[in-house]
Amino acid sequence: MALSSASTVDEIIAHLRTLASDENRAGMARFGIATDRALGIPNAVINPIARLIKRDHDRALALWATGIREARILATATDEPAKVTRSQIDAMAAEFDSWEIVDHAAHLICAAKLAQETIPAYAADEREFVRRTAFSTIATAAVHLKKEPDETFIAWLRLVDTHASDDRNFVRKAVNWALRQVGKRSPALHLPALELAEKLAASSDKTARWIGKDAVRELTDPKIVERLNAKR
Template sequence: MNELGPYSDVETILAHLRGLRNATNIEGMGRFGIRTETALGISNPVMQAIARKIKKDHARAFLLWATDIREARMLALYTFDPKKLTQQDAIRLAEDFNSWEIVDTAADLFVEARLEAELVPLFAGDEREFVRRTAFAMIAGAAVHLKKEPDATLLAWIPLIDRHARDPRNFVRKAVNWALRNIGKRNRGCHGPALALAERLASDDDKTARWIGKDAVRELTSPKIIARLKP
């Protein structure tokens, strides 16, 4: 099997990935809702280890993405340089989104690249299921990872969560719920507004909104969460 390093080219990386193909894992991925048409069945921890070996390379990451192979695309997301990623790059990548796994990994990259202010409203307004999911996955990630960001930034997304809480599509409603819960768990300052929306949604006439609200209320009022919230 080819040895990988920071200067490995796309063909060398693809040959390495194909050598790790695991049919049993492919079947298992399908049970978790991962798109497996182009999958090789390599676990994310293994690919993260590969990403550490090959290092970040922005141009190569675009070439990996273009292969349409599930593992190559995950490696691309791990090895894009967030300092070089632009809003147009993100929009270009989103054209290909067709899996919650890819979306959620890309959302973390976009937050790391600090593109959330532009992309969250843009992607939330997009009618495509996986693009809209990206917006709320970004909110969920930002609530956790942007620890120095003012609470006001997160709270400004509460109306957007409310606006899309009636989208019944599975991958959207779960991400909307995730975003609301993560804002509410950030600290006590965010907890109150998030819980207020959750309680209002829990009694909404729309069944999707009710599900989102009830699930968020359940977590945000749990003793475990209340105990660990910082003043």
């Protein structure tokens, strides 16, 4: 049957299983995506399904509860942000097992207006994927939360500074991503982000130095600088 906003969890899962691909699962594993509960369906196929089934909070909770990668991506895409609570996000975060699901969840956190309370808490959390969530959410917020004041991002840059020495792969990449995205958000944020990047680039810590050098390279790119100058 064709999927629609009236489709049940069982119908959605049954449809997803018809799209499963062992070949795609193997490809996902090469990109560091957890595949033990994956069907191997690319996001380019999942996204149109999300648009078909539309938003439903209770169904999103049930999709998440299946544990299936594709169902969880649909859960983050089709939940109703106004109904999402901090306790729900905390419960989800406790089960994060892949950078990919973290980055999908960051969009839901921003849409649910929970970024300001989750980011400091998750940055302080020692669990790798929970800490990644903090910085993935900063990067996402820098692009999508258009009305958030610059002061919010200045505060989040301090978290970047604090955790720039975390050498775990999925954390350091997210810290770097957050720094670059904040620096590209606005002319007012470009300078403090670049100054932090230069500070980290000169660090004696290998991880902080990598984060800083990579961010300096992007934030001094002539095209980036020109675009920001045009906004002044």
